[in-house]
Amino acid sequence: MKIEILKENLKNALNIVERIVGKNLSLPILDNVLIDTEDNYLVLSSTDLETAIKLWVLTKIVKKGKIAIPVKFLSSFVSLLPNEKITLEEKKQGLYVECSNLKTQIQGFNPEEFPIIPEFKNLEFIEVDIKKLCQGLSQVVDIASVSQSRPEISGIYFLFSKNILKIVATDSFRLAEKTIVLEKAVIKEMSFIIPQKPAKEIMNILMEKEENAKIYFSPSQIMFEVLMKESERPQIQITSRLIEGEYPNYQDIIPKEFKTKVVLKRDEFLNQIKTASLFSGKINEVKFIVNSKNNEVEIFAQSPDIGENRSSLQAKIQGEDLEVSFNHKYLIDGLNNIKSSEVIFELSEKEGPCVLKPVGDVNYLYVVMPIKST
Amino acid sequence: MKIEILKENLKNALNIVERIVGKNLSLPILDNVLIDTEDNYLVLSSTDLETAIKLWVLTKIVKKGKIAIPVKFLSSFVSLLPNEKITLEEKKQGLYVECSNLKTQIQGFNPEEFPIIPEFKNLEFIEVDIKKLCQGLSQVVDIASVSQSRPEISGIYFLFSKNILKIVATDSFRLAEKTIVLEKAVIKEMSFIIPQKPAKEIMNILMEKEENAKIYFSPSQIMFEVLMKESERPQIQITSRLIEGEYPNYQDIIPKEFKTKVVLKRDEFLNQIKTASLFSGKINEVKFIVNSKNNEVEIFAQSPDIGENRSSLQAKIQGEDLEVSFNHKYLIDGLNNIKSSEVIFELSEKEGPCVLKPVGDVNYLYVVMPIKST
Numbered sequence: 001m002k003i004e005i006l007k008e009n010l011k012n013a014l015n016i017v018e019r020i021v022g023k024n025l026s027l028p029i030l031d032n033v034l035i036d037t038e039d040n041y042l043v044l045s046s047t048d049l050e051t052a053i054k055l056w057v058l059t060k061i062v063k064k065g066k067i068a069i070p071v072k073f074l075s076s077f078v079s080l081l082p083n084e085k086i087t088l089e090e091k092k093q094g095l096y097v098e099c100s101n102l103k104t105q106i107q108g109f110n111p112e113e114f115p116i117i118p119e120f121k122n123l124e125f126i127e128v129d130i131k132k133l134c135q136g137l138s139q140v141v142d143i144a145s146v147s148q149s150r151p152e153i154s155g156i157y158f159l160f161s162k163n164i165l166k167i168v169a170t171d172s173f174r175l176a177e178k179t180i181v182l183e184k185a186v187i188k189e190m191s192f193i194i195p196q197k198p199a200k201e202i203m204n205i206l207m208e209k210e211e212n213a214k215i216y217f218s219p220s221q222i223m224f225e226v227l228m229k230e231s232e233r234p235q236i237q238i239t240s241r242l243i244e245g246e247y248p249n250y251q252d253i254i255p256k257e258f259k260t261k262v263v264l265k266r267d268e269f270l271n272q273i274k275t276a277s278l279f280s281g282k283i284n285e286v287k288f289i290v291n292s293k294n295n296e297v298e299i300f301a302q303s304p305d306i307g308e309n310r311s312s313l314q315a316k317i318q319g320e321d322l323e324v325s326f327n328h329k330y331l332i333d334g335l336n337n338i339k340s341s342e343v344i345f346e347l348s349e350k351e352g353p354c355v356l357k358p359v360g361d362v363n364y365l366y367v368v369m370p371i372k373s374t
Numbered sequence: 375m376k377i378e379i380l381k382e383n384l385k386n387a388l389n390i391v392e393r394i395v396g397k398n399l400s401l402p403i404l405d406n407v408l409i410d411t412e413d414n415y416l417v418l419s420s421t422d423l424e425t426a427i428k429l430w431v432l433t434k435i436v437k438k439g440k441i442a443i444p445v446k447f448l449s450s451f452v453s454l455l456p457n458e459k460i461t462l463e464e465k466k467q468g469l470y471v472e473c474s475n476l477k478t479q480i481q482g483f484n485p486e487e488f489p490i491i492p493e494f495k496n497l498e499f500i501e502v503d504i505k506k507l508c509q510g511l512s513q514v515v516d517i518a519s520v521s522q523s524r525p526e527i528s529g530i531y532f533l534f535s536k537n538i539l540k541i542v543a544t545d546s547f548r549l550a551e552k553t554i555v556l557e558k559a560v561i562k563e564m565s566f567i568i569p570q571k572p573a574k575e576i577m578n579i580l581m582e583k584e585e586n587a588k589i590y591f592s593p594s595q596i597m598f599e600v601l602m603k604e605s606e607r608p609q610i611q612i613t614s615r616l617i618e619g620e621y622p623n624y625q626d627i628i629p630k631e632f633k634t635k636v637v638l639k640r641d642e643f644l645n646q647i648k649t650a651s652l653f654s655g656k657i658n659e660v661k662f663i664v665n666s667k668n669n670e671v672e673i674f675a676q677s678p679d680i681g682e683n684r685s686s687l688q689a690k691i692q693g694e695d696l697e698v699s700f701n702h703k704y705l706i707d708g709l710n711n712i713k714s715s716e717v718i719f720e721l722s723e724k725e726g727p728c729v730l731k732p733v734g735d736v737n738y739l740y741v742v743m744p745i746k747s748t
Contacts, residue, residue: 077649312476
């Protein structure tokens with residue numbers, strides 16, 4: 001193998017593939033990037049066995065071939081090279097790198113040891129707008145359960161139905177649901193659960209892309225593919241295993257009615273909860289007192305060792321006065337996922353779930369369970 | 375105590391004093407800031423017993439008094455308050471904070487338990503330009519030894535002699551010396567050793583100040599004081615203990631002669647050492663080969679597991695060709711302390727110390743020991 005490539009292009013490509021590497025002492029090949037060639041493209045692949053990524057870079061291929069090289073090392077090395085054309089050449093399982101004032105030889109690994117990344121040729125796919133997908137993922141992905149005791153809720157649920165995609169995550173204390181309208185309706189309803197880590201990587205890696213993504217899936221695997229501009233050749237493919245099992249029937253816990261609805265300024269609300277959180281005790285309890293006479297909501301927290309904090313904010317209130325307590329962390333996470341200047345907070349019975357929504361956007365909701373009153 | 379203060383002013387002051395807090399489980403008072411009043415100034419103090427800081431803020435004092443409050447907590451709390459005037463009031467060892475939409479009570483501690491910070495009234499002082507002092511400290515402070523086996527070199531040495539201040543640090547493998555010209559000569563020679571941590575805090579806290587600093591010292595303590603603009607009242611005082619003992623006669627190890635002198639572009643040199651460092655083995659060895667025929671310096675590193683790297687850079691060379699090896703970490707640290715576009719590297723015998731200097735600045739030098747050839 002021998003190729004010529006601009007340092008900047010190689011660096012950018014390595015910065016993406018190095019995100020996914022295994023930390024598997026018994027399989028050191030997973031620390032590597034597989035460097036391969038295909039027509040006039042350099043092809044880089046990395047995998048941690050759960051997620052895999054494959055990336056095509058148009059460049060000058062002098063001679064075909066392949067080699068595996070420790071990816072973190074190669075990425076650190078390339079980032080220090082001058083901004084110019086560099087030559088990479090494979091000889092006897094070594095990678096020879098040359099540019100104007102530097103000659104380097106890096107020990108490589110046998111490329112045949114690199115795991116095979118599953119392919120999804122000739123299968124049906126669904127097309128989605130990447131920007132909408134990544135932005136939607138960013139509003140739900142952190143809510144998935146970190147515990148593995150119920151593996152199905154440790155992932156992100158995707159449900160395609162007609163021209164709607166719903167992305168959902170929950171840890172059983174709160175739930176986030178994002179609705180994305182598809183340009184083209186799907187023929188039959190389809191759903192799957194992606195583990196949280198690959199879902200985050202898909203979001204981070206594809207966030208900057210302008211194109212549509214194609215989603216291919218089999219019962220156990222999924223692939224997100226972005227094509228080159230004005231070409232049928234892939235630019236990037238991210239493959240992930242899927243979580244087996246049935247996602248809970250989450251629609252049942254989204255309350256259909258509410259007792260009290262308040263509309264609040266988002267930034268002020270978030271700030272007052274953060275302030276109150278400093279005074280909350282071990283169970284993170286922050287109390288919420290709706291006072292319709294004064295058109296205000298009072299936020300209260302106390303802890304004997306620290307002191308107490310009482311603040312108020314103006315609100316538009318519909319329905320009954322009530323008092324309800326929340327874990328401040330859950331409210332802060334929900335508000336961080338909402339970017340509108342005003343938020344709707346729909347409160348129910350003391351022990352029933354409540355809902356946070358952005359004002360002016362019906363496509364996002366965040367359900368949160370209150371702390372049961374003692 | 376009752377005061378009124380703008381949130382921004384209180385926040386900025388707390389951000390400074392919270393830098394110095396003790397982590398002493400048996401003396402929880404060290405987690406606190408002492409809030410006190412003096413004429414129409416709020417006075418904040420904190421200490422970790424090695425370093426202490428005292429800060430004056432002009433504000434409205436309604437009623438005098440004092441209280442101790444956990445400083446990290448207070449700082450987090452104040453940073454979340456709205457940008458407006460806030461009221462602080464001490465009642466029964468509680469601090470009551472009020473602003474437009476918030477009422478808070480924070481449990482405090484008995485201010486009498488707060489350690490006494492040493493005072494330096496009616497002593498002689500030396501005046502120095504703060505900007506020059508902090509900039510000079512930034513070029514030497516990280517070089518001090520981290521080992522406590524020779525406590526005197528774990529600190530930063532200050533030597534005042536006539537109109538010259540020398541700031542020196544060494545860990546016995548390398549040494550950095552900064553020379554600062556004083557506006558006013560000192561009457562007699564004076565020297566002291568400040569521990570590394572307070573030296574760093576002095577640098578970080580005073581870096582932004584425009585005024586001169588007064589340095590007071592006793593045999594065991596030192597104080598850096600900055601006055602209010604156009605006033606004799608202190609704005610900030612930072613006190614530190616001094617390290618006892620004699621600083622080594624470091625002038626002896628600064629080589630007076632060299633065999634070879636090379637002048638190199640600083641950024642390119644630094645970059646090539648960083649690249650080579652990736653290939654250096656366990657002892658961090660990077661080899662330096664001076665080739666006067668080609669007017670270049672070659673940098674070489676290798677390690678059997680990783681590979682090898684050879685790069686070259688143009689140099690102005692005086693003297694003999696030679697080969698000498700260094701620990702790359704020491705060269706990188708030295709070059710990071712030099713900001714000029716070109717550096718002078720004076721090389722001596724294979725086992726003798728070498729010197730890095732900025733081109734165009736005689737006030738800084740960095741001595742580094744080579745790796746003894748095997």
